[in-house]
Amino acid sequence: MDLTKQIIKHVLNSRFETVPKKAIERAKLSILDTFASAIGGSSDPIAHFARHLGELSGGKPECTVWVSGEKLPACLASLVNATTARSLDFDETYELCINGCHASAYDVPPALALAERDPSITGRELLSAVATAIDLHVRLARSVTANSINTGRDNMVAVWGATAVSTKLLRLDEEKTRNAFGIAYAHAAGEFQMYEEGAHTVSLQQGLRARSGLESALSAMVGFNGPREPFFGKYGFYRAFEPSYDVDLLTEKLGQDYVNTSISFKPWPACKCTHPAIDGLLQLREKHNFSGEDIVSIELGLNHLAESLVVQPRDQKWNPKDQVVARFSLPYVISVAAQHGRVAISDFRPEGLEDPAVRRIMAATKIEVDPEIDRTHGLHQNSPTTVSVKLRDGAEHFIRIDKPFGHPENPASFADGMRKLKACAEMSVLPFSDTQLELIGEFVEDLDKRPTLAPLFELLVGGK
Template identity: 80%
Template sequence: MDVTTQLIKHVLNSSFETIPEKAIERAKLSILDTIACAIGGSNDPIAHFARRLGALSGGKPESTVWISGEKLPSSLAVLVNATVARALDFDDTYEICINGCHASAYDVPPALALAERDPSITGSELLSAVATAIDLHVRLARSVTTNAIDTGRDNMVAVWGATAVSTKLLRLEEDKTRNAFGIAYSHAAGEFQMYEEGAHTVALQQGLRARSGLESALSAMVGFNGPREPFFGKYGFYKAFEPDYDLDMLMDSLGSDYLNASISFKPWPSCRATHHGIDGLLQLRERHNFIGEDIVSIELGLNQRARSVVAQPRDRKWNPNDPVVARFSLPYVVSVAAERGSVAIGDFRAEALDDPAVRQIMAATMVEIDPEIDRTHGRDGNSPTTVKVKLKSGEQYFIRVDTPFGHPESPASLDDGMRKLKACAEMSMLPFSEKQLGLIGEFIADLDKRPSLAPLFELVVGGK
């Protein structure tokens, strides 16, 4: 059996009964986390742009735009919801590979849009589709062995995760599923320039690929065909774009080890590569009971690859004048953590970026390449980070963080997801009551027992 057929059969044949319990539970957290991030990001300018874009076309009212409550055709609702879920760069991510990927916020929005479009889809069916799609998405991402920092090709595989969740919930048979994967190849895209410039397309590209995955599945459903060998054909993805791939990373333990269980939860709304530094600074701050005004200097050490994303170019990362740039600025977020004891959504509002106390700490913060980390983890996009703090008292404290909270080795729970949901709701465009938030959490916690998803779509609309 060829590899593409194996992948398609994996998508078709996985079921709630065959997926490990750990993967099912992590799929619940992915759904809760994606909704939380969309609620938290709903008042960001990117979210407003996304809703305006969705409203331009209108059409059949199939699926809910979360928070605001408009009804749009499913593919447009997916575009808006996936973009808004990434607006803050707060959504979970797979970090145990060179490039990583934000699979949940690509794959959860089309899953929920289709479950609203078709009320016969059960909670257990949704969970199996989400776990399977994220597993495939991560496998494709980790099979790529070249770094996007070097090639400029970022996460081109994302469209196939959204395609997988869509074909599964549309209940397409094998031939149409194969066509959908072939059609999705024509939508595959991803570039790194958006990170270089801190552009809105960091979020919008997620919405575009999520919509493309759903539309690829719908195109196959109505009869379009696509290339039969989108991955390994003469001009398939791996030959045309990523010839240096690792087949074992794609296929190892397919069907038994669901990699969605290994994605990382984000406790802070910034690039995951900054979380090691935040975690380390906060540990030292709590352990040694100092505050921002006590600090003389902060020295951070990490590998070259991560440094190039979160500490270069220097003029922008030490003077972030835009929320997107600030989320990818290691000196900024560590200085916020030093001054305020946390990093929150409000710390990236335009008015917060000029806080004199944070700016003073940032000016005394250095980010250097740690030779040992670069030698042992030089290929990692999210690098272990050393944190050294010097105080006015003359004391110095040091820590190295390899696996910050949220990493698969330090995993989050649904309770952590609920705390994040409540924190995100404080920044929502429309208010959510404590009761409403609790009902969202309860619904998702028992998702495997839900005969329909219909009640959830009322709960994710604010202002009631």
Template identity: 30%
Template sequence: MIDTGTGSGHTSTTVAERIADWVTALRFDDLPAEVVERTKLVILDQLGVQLLGASLPNVQPVLRLAEGQGGMPEATLAHSGALTTVSRAAWVNGTLGHSCEYDDAHALGWHTASAVVPAALALAERDGASGSEVIAAVAAGIQVMALLGAVTAGMVTTGWHGSKVLGVFGAAAAAGVVLKLSAPEIVNAFGIAASDAGGTMEYDQSGGEVKRLHAGSASRSGLEAAELARLGLTGPPTIFEGHRGIFRLFGGTTSVAALDAAWDRWHVLDTIFRFYPAVGTVHAPLDAVRHLRETHDIKPADIEKIRVGLVDFAVGHGAAITRPTDAISAQFSLAFGTGLQFVTGHNDPADYLDAARWADPEILAVGDLVEPYAMPIPDGDPAFSAKVDIILRDGTALSHYQAGFRGHPSHPATAADIESKFRENTRGLITGEHADALVAAVETLETCDTVRSVTTLLGINH
């Protein structure tokens, strides 16, 4: 169990105070070794996606805007290596980190690293904070997002994007650790950040690359909230459980029972690493499709029908789009991802950003055979599970049930898996020697007096 000091039997008045007390008391030495190692892997994975993201066409408007605005040289932008303000670095790097649906995910905290890591690294680079302080900050930010997400899990049904709603608080907590804010200042930072909590998920119905901004804007808002709190700006201390607070507005409740129950563990250990550049709800189906396709050597011409059983909310969040019109709609399309599997044999990031692929008649023809439906997930299995039945034209019926997926805590990613993904994401962008140096810098981050050993390597021309 995690020793929070403020779990059951707490004496603080508000939820914000309880969480702030824990955040300000946290020290690197409090982190178990497995938490330290997992947090470093989260950071490495996020940096690899940032570097890849900067090369992608869908977020070029963000880079062009940032280049045009300039700013004080305080923190490094991934890929270009240019220096800008901490706020702009958090915004840009967070957007890059969420640019291609390849960053990590979390059952309670949604997409944590792309909101938390950019804020922590930017401030640490500017202020000379140590690597161990950044590790503690990232672990704290992820913990906060998961704790709050335990209460607001129902927001997905009303169309709120948890990465943006929760990300502002995770970034504020991480920034508070780096800035060494007091507990009252972190309470104010939460109250300030709450005004930027939001972000709709209509993109998972009809597309729109604006979704990529949700992580970056959350990172920037949380960072700025912490800086504003340090300068004396205030926010409501009942921002979470109050009548007009986050829990009621996004979770439909003012009960803190779910939050109390979630104090029992380090939530960074529940990080989901994505090995398909697609929404998390389609990973188990794609794993199942891959298993059946490879085991039985199924060709597209053999298929009569593909039935996919999913948890109820996944039918609308990952299975609603059948005709992609942009990268985000391709990445949220179970039909498109399944078509890619059969036609290309893989699900590479480049395929999801290739307009020719979106209209490929072979891919779409396979996608048209996909019939998603809601099914009850067996007790004890992850919500992100799926059953795939492929009926062939000769009448053969093939079936595979996938409980969780590779990268999910039920099938945890190894350090080698995550390093391999990092190298794949950065291949062609940086040299092998450069990749080696960046991997080594993150692996030894807790020994570094400053994080500049990492941030100076983020530029591709290093």
């Protein structure tokens, strides 16, 4: 069997009964987390831009814009909801590879759009589709062995995760599914300059790929064909864009081991590269009972890839002017954690960026590449981090964090997801009642028992 056919068969053949229970349960948390991130991000300027774009584009009112409640065509609703879910960089991510990927916020919005468009889609169908799509998305992402920091190409594979979830929920046959994957190649894109400049496209590209995956599946459904070898053909993806790849990381135990279970939960709304430092600082703060005012200096050590993403350029990262830059600024988020004992959505508002107490700690923060960490963990952007804190009373405290809270070996529970949902709802552009949030959680937790998702979409609208 050729490799592309093997991938297509995996997408077609996965069923609720064949997907491991752990993968199904993790898919529930991925869905809940995507809702939480979108609700929390709904008041962010990026979310406002996304809704305005949807309003300008208009079209058939078939799918809900989460939180605000407008109705848009499925593809456009996917764009708006996925962009909003990434607006805070709070959505979960896969970190166990050279290039991480935010698979869930790409793949969940088109899945929900299709489930709203077609009420015959059951909760079990949705869960198996989401688990399968995220599994494939992660496998494609980890197969790329050249670092995007060096190539400038970022997560170009994302469109195929959204394509996979869409073909499954549209119930396409093998031929149309293969065509959809070929058509998706025409949509494959992703660039790293957005991180360098802190551009809004960090979030918008999430929506663009979610829309493109669904459009690819719909294009195949109506009769368009695409290249049959989008991955391994003479001019396929790997030859044309990512010649440094490991096919075993794509195909090993495909259909048996669902790697969506290795997605990392994000307890703090900042780049995952900053989480080991945040976790370490918060642990030291709690253990030794000091406050931000007690701190003389902070020193952090990490690998060169993480340093290039969340420490460079230094003039920008020590003086973030907007929330996008701040979310990718290790000196900023570690100073927030030190001063407030938390890192919350509100800390990235304009007044938070100018907090003089946080600015004082930032000025006293030193971050360097740790040679030993770089030697042993130098290939991944998400790096173990050392945290050293000096206090006014002369005390010095140290910790190293390799697997912060949310890491697959230090995992979050569904209850943690509910706490995140409730915290995010406090920042929503429209209010959600406690009862409404509990109902969302109960609906997602029992998705495998739901004959339709129709009742869910009204719950995802605030202000009622």
